[in-house]
Amino acid sequence: MMCLRRANVQDVPAITEIINRDATILSRSQHYVFDNLRDFVVAEKNGQIVGCASLHVLWENIAEIRALTVVAHEQGNGLYGELVDYLLDDGKAVGVRQVVALTQNPRLLVNLGFRLVDRNDVPQIVWKECINCVHFPDCMEKPVLFDLDDPIAADTGEVS
């Protein structure tokens, strides 16, 4: 039985482990996960955390998807899409208009209704943590955006 739910403190070691096992996303410390615990949603199957994702509010109009991952043996079952849908609903509830993600795998999010954008079209606030990243300035990630108040984008959110 798969269930998506908000994370609690007991989930943090498992969340940190699956994030750091995924070489295609930025690694995160347990401290980061605790500090931003309310941003996180987890996918739980038979008592195991098999996926996670987080939506971090950056400013009044924009939030960022971070730490989106699904363990290898659960990939290909639409779990990424379910996690992203959960975060998009969450973004609406918290009142932001845009959701941004920086990703090495833009196709995954483009298939879920995001659009590839030029780095220069992404608000400055998104970049403020990049300077401390080990990959800066040789970033391998591409920015993608989802407009929550755009009905066309919202309609294609379900397409895979």
Place this chain on the structure above:
Amino acid sequence: MKEVYQLRPVTVADAMSIFKLVNHYASQAQMLPKSQNQIYQNIRDFRVVVDETGEIIGCGAMHVLWGDLGEVRSLAIREGYKGKGLGRMLVTHLVEDARGLGLPTVFALTYVPDFFESLGFKRIDKNQLPHKIWGDCIDCPKFPNCDEVAVLRDLKAEG
């Protein structure tokens, strides 16, 4: 007419009201200042109390520090609305929130320890707090000359 106050989670649209409320007291050195950035980044920690017109008259936040410790932050009630039990309403809710997240203990650094003591918190020596809380303190304008009182509530012991 009976006054009606409601406690609710926040959206980004509430950030500026929270910012003004917190920094009103911060300017009188009664609490720590918060930047707009700090409020947006931690917006999910906040709860607000609104009056019948929807206007924000109180706020408070519960921040997760580690798996065993949450912190009550930025608790403020607008001038003219104190003494109505709104601070109590907020802290009680924030403590329940901490319980829901799985936190066994919550603490606060405060200038009103008596208020927290009336809500089941106990005064403790600041040095009893785990070192990880100082990670945030180090950037405080008052560090290391903190004059706040540490109070802690053990949720585990309460069952």
